[in-house]
Amino acid sequence: xxxxxxxxxxxxxxxxxIFNNLVxxxxxxxxxxxxxxxxxxxxxCVHKGTELKIVDLPGTYSLTARAVDELIARNYIVEEKPExxxxxxxxxxxERNLYLTFLLLELEANVVIALNMFxxxxxxxxxIDVKKxxxxxxxxxxxxxxxxxxxxxxxxxxxxxAAQKKGLVKVKPVITYGEKxxxxxxxxxxxxxxxxxxxxxxxxxxxxxxxxxxxDVLEKIKGSRYQNELMEVIxxxxxxxxxxxxxxLADKRYDLISTxxxxxxxxxxxxxxxxxxxxxxxxHKGLGIPVFIALFWAMFRFAYDASAPFMExxxxxxxxxxxxxxxxxxxxxxxxxxxxIFGGLGFILTFIPPIFFLxxxxxxxxxxxxxxxxxxxxxxxxxxxxxxxxSFIPMLLGFGCNIPAMMATRSIEGEKDRLITLLxxxxxxxxxxxxVYILIAGTFFGSMATTAIWSMYFLGIVVAILxxxxxxxxxxxxxxxxxxxxxxxxxxxxxxxxxxxxWERGVQFLKKAGTYLLAGAIILWFLSTFPWGAEVELSxxxxxxxxxxxxxxxxxxxxxxxASLVFALLAKEIAVEALGIIYAVEGETAIGGALLASYNPVxxxxxxxxxxxxxxxxxxxxxxxxxxxxxxxxxxQLVLTLVxxxxxxxxxxxxxALLGYV
Amino acid sequence: xxxxxxxxxxxxxxxxxxxxxxxxxxxxxxxxGWGDFVGTGVSFIQPIELxxxxxxxxxxxxxxxxxxxxxxxxxxxxxxxxxxxxxLSFLLVGSLLAAVFFMVYLVIMLANGVGYVFQFEDWLExxxxxxxxxGIWLFLLALPGAYLAFTKKEWRE
Numbered sequence: 001x002x003x004x005x006x007x008x009x010x011x012x013x014x015x016x017x018i019f020n021n022l023v024x025x026x027x028x029x030x031x032x033x034x035x036x037x038x039x040x041x042x043x044x045c046v047h048k049g050t051e052l053k054i055v056d057l058p059g060t061y062s063l064t065a066r067a068v069d070e071l072i073a074r075n076y077i078v079e080e081k082p083e084x085x086x087x088x089x090x091x092x093x094x095e096r097n098l099y100l101t102f103l104l105l106e107l108e109a110n111v112v113i114a115l116n117m118f119x120x121x122x123x124x125x126x127x128i129d130v131k132k133x134x135x136x137x138x139x140x141x142x143x144x145x146x147x148x149x150x151x152x153x154x155x156x157x158x159x160x161x162a163a164q165k166k167g168l169v170k171v172k173p174v175i176t177y178g179e180k181x182x183x184x185x186x187x188x189x190x191x192x193x194x195x196x197x198x199x200x201x202x203x204x205x206x207x208x209x210x211x212x213x214x215x216d217v218l219e220k221i222k223g224s225r226y227q228n229e230l231m232e233v234i235x236x237x238x239x240x241x242x243x244x245x246x247x248x249l250a251d252k253r254y255d256l257i258s259t260x261x262x263x264x265x266x267x268x269x270x271x272x273x274x275x276x277x278x279x280x281x282x283x284h285k286g287l288g289i290p291v292f293i294a295l296f297w298a299m300f301r302f303a304y305d306a307s308a309p310f311m312e313x314x315x316x317x318x319x320x321x322x323x324x325x326x327x328x329x330x331x332x333x334x335x336x337x338x339x340x341i342f343g344g345l346g347f348i349l350t351f352i353p354p355i356f357f358l359x360x361x362x363x364x365x366x367x368x369x370x371x372x373x374x375x376x377x378x379x380x381x382x383x384x385x386x387x388x389x390x391s392f393i394p395m396l397l398g399f400g401c402n403i404p405a406m407m408a409t410r411s412i413e414g415e416k417d418r419l420i421t422l423l424x425x426x427x428x429x430x431x432x433x434x435x436v437y438i439l440i441a442g443t444f445f446g447s448m449a450t451t452a453i454w455s456m457y458f459l460g461i462v463v464a465i466l467x468x469x470x471x472x473x474x475x476x477x478x479x480x481x482x483x484x485x486x487x488x489x490x491x492x493x494x495x496x497x498x499x500x501x502x503w504e505r506g507v508q509f510l511k512k513a514g515t516y517l518l519a520g521a522i523i524l525w526f527l528s529t530f531p532w533g534a535e536v537e538l539s540x541x542x543x544x545x546x547x548x549x550x551x552x553x554x555x556x557x558x559x560x561x562x563a564s565l566v567f568a569l570l571a572k573e574i575a576v577e578a579l580g581i582i583y584a585v586e587g588e589t590a591i592g593g594a595l596l597a598s599y600n601p602v603x604x605x606x607x608x609x610x611x612x613x614x615x616x617x618x619x620x621x622x623x624x625x626x627x628x629x630x631x632x633x634x635x636x637q638l639v640l641t642l643v644x645x646x647x648x649x650x651x652x653x654x655x656x657a658l659l660g661y662v
Numbered sequence: 663x664x665x666x667x668x669x670x671x672x673x674x675x676x677x678x679x680x681x682x683x684x685x686x687x688x689x690x691x692x693x694x695g696w697g698d699f700v701g702t703g704v705s706f707i708q709p710i711e712l713x714x715x716x717x718x719x720x721x722x723x724x725x726x727x728x729x730x731x732x733x734x735x736x737x738x739x740x741x742x743x744x745x746x747x748x749x750l751s752f753l754l755v756g757s758l759l760a761a762v763f764f765m766v767y768l769v770i771m772l773a774n775g776v777g778y779v780f781q782f783e784d785w786l787e788x789x790x791x792x793x794x795x796x797g798i799w800l801f802l803l804a805l806p807g808a809y810l811a812f813t814k815k816e817w818r819e
Contacts, residue, residue, distance in 0.1 A: 272747060278758075280751035287734055294730045294759060297723060298766045305770040309777035309785065316782075447698065451723045 002044075002051045003163035004080065008073055008104070009088035010097050011059030012372075012488045014116045017146040018088055019043065019056040022156065040076060047156040050163070055082065058410070061096075063103045064214065068410035068418075071216070077109055078201060083163040085109040086155070091121035091128060091143070093486070094265065098257045101137060102175055108202040110166045111139045112158050118143040118151070120489065125268020133264040177252045180240055184211060187233050191226050211237050212246040275369075275490045282370065283487075288377040295370070299361035300454040304438060307353035311438075314353070318346030322584075332532065335585070340525025343584030344577045345518055347591070351435035351576070356506045358434060362399055363501035367493035371396055376487060382465065394421055395464060398428030399457070400505045402620045406627050416476045422628055423471060423637050424464040426616035427644070429457045431509060432572040436611045439576050443592040444604035452605065456612050463613060463644060512571060520574045524567055524581045536585045541578075555610065555649040556603035565610070571617050602656030606649045614645035665817035670745030673807075677742060677753050680804050681735030684728045684760070687796040690718045691725030698722075715791045728796060731759045750817055757808030764801035767793065 007022075009015050023043030041056040057076055058069035077085060087104055089097040094115075104111050113134075115121075121128065134141040140158045144151030176182055188207035192198050197206060197220060209217040210230060221227050237245045281287055322342035328334035365371050375392040382392060394412075398405035406425050412418040429437075437456055441449040472478070527540040536542055537559065544566055545559030552562050564578035583591045595604070615638050616624075625634045690710065697705035699722040710718040738752020771793035777785030810817075 277751045277754050280748055281734060281737075281755035284737075287730075287737060290730045291734065291755070291759065294727045295762065297727055298762050302766045302769060306766075306773040309773050309780065309782060312777065312782045312784070313780070447721070448723075454723075 002053050003084065003160075004053045004055065004082040005084045005086060005159055005163070006055045006057055006076060006080075006082040007086050007088060008057045008077070008100070009059060009116075010061055010090065010093075010100060010486070012486060013059070013088050013090040013097065014146040015056055015059060015088050018086075018114060018116065018144070018152075018155075019054060021146060021149055021152050022052075022054050040072060045156075047160050050160045052156075052159065052163070060100070062100065063107070064212075066414070067412060072410070074107075077104070077107055083110060083166050084112055084159050086112050086114055086159060088114045088116050091115045091118045092124050092126065092489075094121070094126075094128065095254075095257055095261060096486075098137075098260070099253055101139075102253045102256070105137070105139070105175055106202075106205045106208055108205065110162055112155070112162050113137070113139055113141040114146075114151070114155050115141055115143045116146050119145040119148070123271075124273070125271060127266040127268070129264040133260065136260045136264060175253075175256060177249060177256075181211075181245075181249065181252065184233065184237050184240060184245075188230060191229050191233070192221075195224065195226060197221065197224070208249065210234055212249060273489075275487075278490050279373070279487065282373045283376055285380075288373075288380075292374050292377060295365065296457065297450070297454050299358065299365070300457070301450045302361055303354045303358035303434075304441075304450045304453055307357050310353035311350045315347075315350040318342045318349065321346065332529075335529055336522070336525055339529070339581060339584040340521050341518075344521035344524060344581040345513065347580030347584075348435060348517055348573050348577045349513060351438060351573070352506075352509070354438055355431050355434055355509050356502055358431065359400065359505040360498060360502040363498040363505070364493045367491065367497055367501065369488045369490040372487050378461075382468075394425060395428050395461065398425055398430055400431055401508060402426050402428065402430050402616060403623045406620070406623045409627065414478075416472075416478050419628060419633065420468050420471050420476055422624060423633065423640065424468045426620055426624075426637065426641055427460045427464040427467065427613055429460040429612050430572070431505065432512075432617065433611055435573050435576040437608050439579070439591070440595070440604045440608050443595045444599075444601040452608070456608055459609060459648075460612055463648065467640070467644065509573075512573070516571050517573060517577060520567065520570055521577055521581065524574070524578050525585075528581050528585050536582055539585075541582065555606050555646070555653055556599065557607065557610075558598070560598075561603075561607060565614070568611065569615055569618065571619075572611060575611055600656075600661050602653060602659075602661040605656075606652045609652055610645045610649045612645075613641060613648055615641050665745060665747050665750065665814075667745045669817070670742050670749065673749070673753060673810075674739045674742035676807055677735045677749075677756070678739050680760075680800075680807060681732045681739070681756070683732070683803065684735065684796075684800055685732030687718065687800060688725040688728030688730075688732055691721045691728060691796070693725075694718050695720030695722040695725065715794065717794075717796070719795055721795075724795070724797070727763060728800075731756060731763065734759060747817065750811060753807050754811040757804055757811050760797075760801045760804040761808060763797040767795050767797045771798075 007015050007019055019041065023045050040058065043054050043056075045052050045054060055076065057073040060067075060070045060073045062070060063074040063077075064070055076082070085104055087101055089101070101111065101113065115128065115130065118128075128143075130141050130143055140162060142151050142155045142158050144155055146152075177185070185204060185207040188210055189198075189203045192206060193203050206217060210221070211234065213234065221230055234245075241248045282291060284291075319342075322338045325334055325338040325342060328337065362371075365374075375396060378392040378395075394405045394408040396405075402425055405428065406422055409418050409421045409425070412421055433456070434453075437453045438449075441452040445452040524541065527544070528536055528542075530539060537546070541563045542559060545561075545563030548562045548566065549557065549559045552565075557565075560579065560582050563582070564575045567578045568575035579595070580591060583594050586594075599607075615621075621634060621638065624637055625631065628634060690707070693706040694709055695705065697703045698720050705720065709716055709720060734752055735756040738749040738756070741749030742753070743749075771790060774785060774788050774793055775790065778788045
């Protein structure tokens with residue numbers, strides 16, 4: 001028999017590390033910030049001859065129906081009924097973490113607690129009486145330190161034991177909420193106990209959720225024969241308790257946690273840790289944002305300047321290959337390989353070093369725990385603007401790729417907050433835009449290239465925040481939901497870990513190069529060389545570019561740029577690939593020089609900004625449709641991005657004209 | 663020895679000197695690079711050379727980053743003078759930022775060295791002294807502070 005084991009816990013307590021420890025060969029992304037796991041992940045392991053299916057659920061603080069990731073976690077436990085639920089608790093923050101334990105016990109789940117980060121708790125001076133705590137909660141507790149794999153064997157032993165004993169012993173509620181609440185719970189249980197719902201879900205849990213007016217459970221009782229009777233009890237609950245039952249229950253849970261911990265936890269004198277020291281400056285009111293700006297600037301400087309000679313090496317390699325292909329007797333084949341594959345795809349591949357270097361920088365910042373601070377300091381600004389602070393985490397994830405960033409919005413409570421974050425996410429500059437920035441900034445801005453690239457990332461953030469504000473004040477009015485963000489401990493990033501994370505992100509670009517970009521290069525070459533023998537300007541690409549060029553003339557874009565932007569709808573890197581092919585077919589080898597001869601720095605900067613802001617790639621559009629579940633909002637996003645890109649382009653062109661660039 | 667008044671004052675003087683040095687060189691980089699930044703080519707001061715080596719590169723944004731590092735060091739001086747352990751945070755983070763920029767500039771220097779070894783067109787006239795920026799050698803002065811901030815655990819008690 002295969003036992004199903006669900007891993008659950010607050011964000012950033014080490015669930016993914018424990019999952020990787022339990023499942024042989026698992027390499028789930030482990031990052032030092034909350035909200036990485038937005039979908040459940042599965043793996044298998046065998047322990048003492050027992051096969052276990054391990055399911056890693058998204059991090060969650062509670063089990064309400066407000067955020068998508070919370071609902072995923074809750075539905076899995078309620079609907080799938082795993083044999084064991086391993087609740088991973090941050091031992092150094094046990095009080096807040098135990099809240100979720102209470103919710104799991106209400107669900108009558110077969111809980112085993114992994115008291116993780118036990119080493120960190122010890123360092124903080126915590127003394128936890130594990131045996132006493134286990135007895136008070138009525139569940140097994142295993143102290144663990146996932147990063148050093150301490151306690152993993154014991155945890156597996158306990159999981160197997162708990163799985164095998166399930167059903168043999170009836171789980172009794174060890175937590176009670178006082179006479180008044182218990183009476184209300186009992187009244188509801190009495191009403192529903194013979195119904196269909198009580199066969200499927202624990203009646204006590206249903207009763208508590210109904211008292212809390214849980215939307216999902218209220219939906220389940222709609223139309224049932226006892227709906228009216230239940231609503232009467234739910235309505236009178238507020239009068240009986242003197243406050244909102246949800247708040248009363250939350251208070252009760254925290255009271256119980258305090259009572260339990262009073263006897264099983266001894267906190268030593270609070271030590272001033274390295275994390276406290278670093279946070280004093282990293283989240284400092286005055287210095288937090290300048291330090292954030294400095295660190296990001298250093299990252300872009302590293303990505304751009306340190307990669308330059310390596311780009312040259314790859315560029316020369318493809319140049320030699322293109323030269324060699326000129327010897328192919330068949331003229332069409334020679335052009336396809338020389339201009340299309342080596343001139344187009346080869347050109348885009350020269351951007352591998354800066355892309356990987358940027359991802360290395362992001363990985364180091366993420367692994368160290370700094371990115372969570374960046375979200376925290378930006379939250380101050382966003383909160384003042386009436387926006388949801390949690391939105392900034394998906395925005396930061398967008399620096400890698402907008403798709404996982406949009407998926408990360410599932411952790412945002414409140415449909416409007418989530419929709420706003422989804423709508424503005426494509427404005428955050430992903431890795432795919434980087435080749436465009438490097439080509440243009442390197443050509444037009446010389447020693448200021450790093451700053452020009454860096455400015456794009458800030459332009460993206462500023463536009464995203466302003467647009468979010470505009471949406472909040474107009475079509476998506478409302479107050480942001482309250483946001484509590486837990487800051488993880490700082491950790492020294494390891495070379496091995498950061499390189500793996502860089503590879504995980506960078507390999508997406510390589511996969512794209514072998515599929516989309518290769519296909520794009522062949523299509524682009526065909527459209528740029530046919531009708532065969534015609535000038536590029538008269539080719540199909542030229543015709544597409546010329547047809548749309550008048551629309552973009554106010555931005556200074558000619559047919560070449562317009563054509564490259566049209567093809568870049570498939571993937572943003574294709575803009576560079578397209579320019580490479582157009583100029584290669586025209587016989588230009590030094591694209592930078594050709595660009596310099598055709599355009600001025602203002603057009604270059606406008607092109608960078610337009611590439612950043614206009615319609616996202618097809619994969620992102622697909623993700624928007626999936627995450628929003630609406631074509632209306634997907635189309636709205638397409639129009640919004642195009643309009644914003646055009647308006648920002650006009651503003652840059654206008655400023656350029658004032659400075660004398662016409 | 664714990665973080666007492668004497669240690670605090672010594673650390674404060676040290677942070678003040680390092681902070682001022684970062685700030686001065688940051689301002690110099692901005693003033694030298696201003697002409698390139700605004701496109702006029704006319705800066706407030708001319709490039710500063712020592713024995714033919716450009717010791718202050720024209721780099722407005724690089725200068726701003728040095729100013730930020732300087733500001734971090736200087737913000738902690740008051741608390742350090744009062745022997746408040748919170749003041750050590752500024753020495754620690756200032757040193758950390760200085761180290762980040764030192765590493766970045768050093769890696770760029772090494773990468774340029776690769777370009778030179780391969781004799782690529784843009785690197786034909788490159789010499790390593792071109793990349794010896796204030797962000798590199800100022801860190802050598804900041805190194806003792808960084809070492810103390812990270813290793814003196816008793817100061818945090």
